[in-house]
Amino acid sequence: MLRLGPDTGPVVIAALPLFEEANRTRAFAIAVLRALAQRGIAGALPDLPGQGESLLPTHETSLALLQAGLAAAAASLPGPVFTFAIRSGALLDGAAALAGRYHLSPMTGADLRRELVRARQASARESGEPFDAAAMDTAAGPIELAGNLIAPQLLRELSDAAPVVDGARIVRLQTEAKPADAKLDGSPLWRRAEPDNDLAFAARVAVDIVSWIATCAG
Amino acid sequence: MQPDGFHEVEETVRGVLRDVLGIDAARAATFDQATPLFGALPELDSMAVAGVLTELEDRLGIVIEDDEVDGDMLDTFGALTTFAASKALT
Known part of the structure; x- marks a missing residue:
């Protein structure tokens, strides 16, 4: 586990999105953790x-x-632990004992399934091999979606998975239509085919997390 | 006649292409109604199309059904904007 910053006090643990978006947001998540440190x-x-x-x-x-x-x-971490979850990473912190959850552009499992299927259908159109989305839930073995081999069980679990909202601060991009506790200027790095970073956005997120943790402690 | 809000939708579409495809702002600013997209922009492959559509949904608060997606709506910047406006402004 990558660790940054002091050995005491609150700890922010990052939860990356599932699948391809994890690669696209890893550098950004580390930039946020570094700015927090x-x-x-x-x-x-x-x-x-x-x-x-x-x-x-x-x-x-x-x-x-x-x-x-x-x-x-x-x-395993000392001190009060807060999550910093990006996109479908917000589906992963439900079982953890936490002082708070910070969800950046969270999504439901159903949204994620829809995006995976859409990407798979786009590549099916290109290759000419048909793809039947209904076969996803009855498959006996792992299914390849958007370049990932995914277990049918995980796909089924995603159908009704939703982020835990208890103790959560929901933050979205200024450009997103969905409601949020706060909206920040930044770019949707999770969409980029070529991984990119946005240090100014990372700094804005870090500042927001610091002031939110201060209110949680008070 | 373009409906009220058409210009906002057009700028949203421009912003989505810029952010999803990683096109620089100066180049995206030159896109007009006739600018060809699918087949003309190397960044816009079939996987990127999925990202563009989903990001348009997020920004405009619309839902695009898969059977609405065809080659024509991605032909030009104007066609994509007109499609997005038909979903967002009605």
Whole structure:
């Protein structure tokens, strides 16, 4: 687990989105944690089961395993622990004991399934091989969606997965139509085919997290 | 006649192409109704199309059904804007 900042006080643990968006937001998440460390707040970035350097093959992970992994990582940290979850990362902190949840542009599991299917159908149109979205839930083995091998169990779990809103601060981009506790200027890095970073956006998020943690403590 | 709000939708579409495809602001600013998109912008492959449509949904608060997606709406900047406006302004 990547650790930044002081050894004491509150710790912010980052939860990256599932699948391809994890690659697109990793540098941004580390930029936020670094900006937090500069402001005296510790940060951590775990590799959850099936993600990053984890030894578990991606197609063997499940929502329950990912949630348990985040809960175990959070429990191993000293001090009050807050999550900083990006997009579908907000689906992963439900099992963890936390002082608070900071959800950046959170989405439901149903939204994520829809995006995966849309990307898969786009590539099916290009290759000329038809793709039947209904077969997703009855498949016996892992299914390839948008370049990821995904277990049918994880896809089924996503159908009715939603972020926990208890103790959550919901922050979105200024450009998003959905309601939020606050909206910040920034770019949707999770959409970029070529991973990119936005240090000014990362700094705005870090400032917002610092002032939010201060209100949680008070 | 363009409906009220058409210009806002046009700027939203421009912003989505800029942010999703990583096109610089100066180049995106030159896009007009006739600018060809799918097949003409190397950044706009089929996977990127999925990202563009989903980001348009997020920004305009609309839902695009998969059977509404066809080649024509992605032909030009004008066609995509007209499609987005038909969803967002009615």
